[in-house]
Amino acid sequence: MKENDLQLEKSIYRLFEITPVPIALSFPDGKLEYVNPALKKMLGYENDEIYSEDVIITHCDDIHINQLIRKKLAQDPRTPVQEEKRYKHKLGHTVFAQLNIVAQVDNDHVVRRYISQLVDLTSIKKLDAAEVLLNHLVNKSNDAIYVVDPEYGHFLNCNQLAHQRLGYSKEELLKLSVSDINLSFNIKGKWEELYQRVKLKENIVTESSHTRKDGTELPVEASISLTEFNEKDYFLAIVRDISRRKQKELEALELANLDPLTKLPNRRALEDKLEVLFQKSKTKNTLIAFVFIDLDNFKMINDTHGHIIGDEVLIGTANRLKHCTREADLVTRMGGDEFLVVMSGVEDKSSLKIMADKLLKEFNSPFKIKKELIPVEASFGVSVYANDNEDAYTLIQLADEAMYEAKKHAGSSIYFI
Numbered sequence: 001m002k003e004n005d006l007q008l009e010k011s012i013y014r015l016f017e018i019t020p021v022p023i024a025l026s027f028p029d030g031k032l033e034y035v036n037p038a039l040k041k042m043l044g045y046e047n048d049e050i051y052s053e054d055v056i057i058t059h060c061d062d063i064h065i066n067q068l069i070r071k072k073l074a075q076d077p078r079t080p081v082q083e084e085k086r087y088k089h090k091l092g093h094t095v096f097a098q099l100n101i102v103a104q105v106d107n108d109h110v111v112r113r114y115i116s117q118l119v120d121l122t123s124i125k126k127l128d129a130a131e132v133l134l135n136h137l138v139n140k141s142n143d144a145i146y147v148v149d150p151e152y153g154h155f156l157n158c159n160q161l162a163h164q165r166l167g168y169s170k171e172e173l174l175k176l177s178v179s180d181i182n183l184s185f186n187i188k189g190k191w192e193e194l195y196q197r198v199k200l201k202e203n204i205v206t207e208s209s210h211t212r213k214d215g216t217e218l219p220v221e222a223s224i225s226l227t228e229f230n231e232k233d234y235f236l237a238i239v240r241d242i243s244r245r246k247q248k249e250l251e252a253l254e255l256a257n258l259d260p261l262t263k264l265p266n267r268r269a270l271e272d273k274l275e276v277l278f279q280k281s282k283t284k285n286t287l288i289a290f291v292f293i294d295l296d297n298f299k300m301i302n303d304t305h306g307h308i309i310g311d312e313v314l315i316g317t318a319n320r321l322k323h324c325t326r327e328a329d330l331v332t333r334m335g336g337d338e339f340l341v342v343m344s345g346v347e348d349k350s351s352l353k354i355m356a357d358k359l360l361k362e363f364n365s366p367f368k369i370k371k372e373l374i375p376v377e378a379s380f381g382v383s384v385y386a387n388d389n390e391d392a393y394t395l396i397q398l399a400d401e402a403m404y405e406a407k408k409h410a411g412s413s414i415y416f417i
Contacts, residue, residue: 022097022118028111030066032057042097042120044090059086059094061152069101070114077103077111084121086152093175094154096121125149126174129156132229132236141238148235150198150226153178153191156234165241167213181210198226198235207242219246259333261311262318270332270340274392277330277344281385287346288385291356292399293321296377296407298337305374312369313376320362340396349384356382356414363412379406380414 013034016023022039026032035050043050043057050057058066062085069081080102087095098119103111129147144162148155154177163173166181179185185194198204203225210218223238259266265273281288295301295317302310314337321331321341330342341359346352360380366373381402383395402417409415 022120024116024118026114026116028070028113030070033113039118042118043087043095057087059088062086069099073101073103073114074111077105077109087118091175094152094177096125125156128230128232129234132157132227132234144220144239144241146235146237146239148178148237150195150233150235153185162239165212165218166210172213181212182208183211184208194224198224202226210239219243262315262333264318264322264331264333264339266332267334270330270342271392273330274342277342278385278392281344284345286344287348287352288395289341289343289346289352289356290383290385290395290399291341291343291359292334292381292383292396292403293317293339293341293359294379294403294407295337296379296412301374301376305369305372309369309372309374313367313374316367316369317376317378321359324358324362340399352382352384353416356380356416360412360414377412379403379409379412381406382414382416384416 016034016036019036020038022042023036024032024039025034032051035045040046040050045055049055056063065083065085069083072079072081080100083099083101085097085099087097089095098121100117100119102115104113104115106112132147141159141161144165145159146155146162147157155174158170158173160170163170166173168176177185179191185191203223205221205223207219207221210220212218219242221240221242223240225236227234227236258264258269277288280286295313298310298313301313314333317337317339318331318333321339325331325341325343328344330340330344332340332342334340343352343355346355360378363376363378366375368374381399381404383398383402385392385395398417402415405417406413406415
C-alpha cells in the first residue's frame with residue numbers, strides 16, 4: 001500500500017474512533033476486523049473482547065441475513081446495502097439496528113473488506129411503542145397491556161400491571177420475548193401461525209398460561225389485535241388473569257362429580273374412570289371386581305335415631321370403605337344407602353375373596369356417633385369383569401342382584417355371582 005494511502009487509512013481509523021456512530025470493518029468471511037468504541041458500547045463490550053472467536057454479535061435468527069448481504073455485495077460491490085436486523089447484546093437481550101454496509105474492493109474488483117455503519121433502532125422502536133400505548137390504552141388498566149413486535153414477538157412496551165404481575169421490572173420484561181413467558185411459542189412456526197391468524201381476523205381472544213419470573217404458572221385470557229402506527233404494525237395484547245375463574249371451574253367440576261354428603265365420587269365420576277380401568281385390565285390381563293353394598297335396615301336407623309344420625313352413618317360407611325380399600329380402588333355412593341366399590345388390578349379370584357372379606361369385616365363393629373354405639377350391618381354382592389365378559393352397566397346390575405342374594409342371610413354377608 002502506498003504511503004499516501006496508509007496515511008489516509010490511519011486518518012479514517014482516527015475518525016472512526018471518535019465518531020458516535022457505531023462502525024465495524026469485517027473481512028469477506030464476516031469475521032470482525034475492527035469495531036469502533038461506539039459499536040462496542042451499543043452492544044455492551046469493552047476493550048478487545050468483541051473480537052473473541054466465540055462472540056457472535058448478530059442475533060442467531062438473523063445470521064442468514066448476513067449471508068444474503070454478502071451475496072448481494074459480491075454480485076454488485078459498488079452498491080451499498082441497507083437492512084434492518086437484530087444484534088445480540090453482551091448481556092443477552094436483543095438490539096434492533098439498521099445496517100448500512102458497503103464493500104471495499106481492490107484494483108482487481110475483489111472484495112477486500114466490508115464497511116458497516118449501524119443505527120440503533122431500539123430506542124426508536126420503544127418510543128413508537130410508547131406512543132401506541134399512550135394513544136390507545138390507559139396505563140392504569142385493570143388488565144395487563146403489552147405492545148409487541150408482531151414479526152419477532154419481542155416486548156416493546158407494557159403497562160405497570162403487566163410486568164409486576166409476572167414478577168419483572170419493566171426494564172427486565174422489555175428484554176424478553178413472548179416465548180420467554182409463553183413456552184408454547186418455542187415450537188417452531190407457532191409464532192408465525194399466531195401472526196397470520198391475527199392478520200386475518202384483526203383481533204383474536206385466546207386462553208393460555210404465562211410463566212412468572214419465579215417459574216409459577218398464571219392462567220390468562222389474551223385479546224390480541226394488530227394496529228398500525230407511523231406506518232409500522234404492532235400487536236396490542238390485553239391480558240386478563242383468569243386464575244379465579246379457572247379455580248371456580250375446577251371446584252364446580254369437582255362438585256358435579258362428588259356426592260355432597262359423603263364427598264365420594266358419584267355415578268358420573270365413576271363412568272369417566274371405568275373406561276380407563278377396563279383398558280388397563282385388558283392390557284394386564286387382570287380382574288375387576290364390582291362390589292355392591294347396601295346397608296341393612298337403614299330405614300329403621302333413620303326412624304329410631306333421626307336423619308342426622310342416619311347421615312352420620314352414611315358418612316361413617318364411606319370413611320370405613322375408603323379406609324380398607326387401596327388407592328387404586330374406586331369407592332362410590334350410588335344413592336341412598338347404596339355404595340359401590342370397584343377393585344381393579346385383581347390377580348385372581350382368591351385374592352378377590354380376601355379383599356372382599358376385608359370390606360365385610362368393617363361392619364363387625366358398631367359405629368360410634370355422638371357417644372352412641374349403633375350396630376350397622378351390610379349386604380355385599382360381587383360381580384367380576386374378566387376377558388371382556390360384560391359391560392360396566394351389566395356388571396353393576398349383576399352385583400346388585402348378588403347383593404339381594406346376600407340379604408337372604410342374617411347379619412352382614414357377601415355373595416359372589
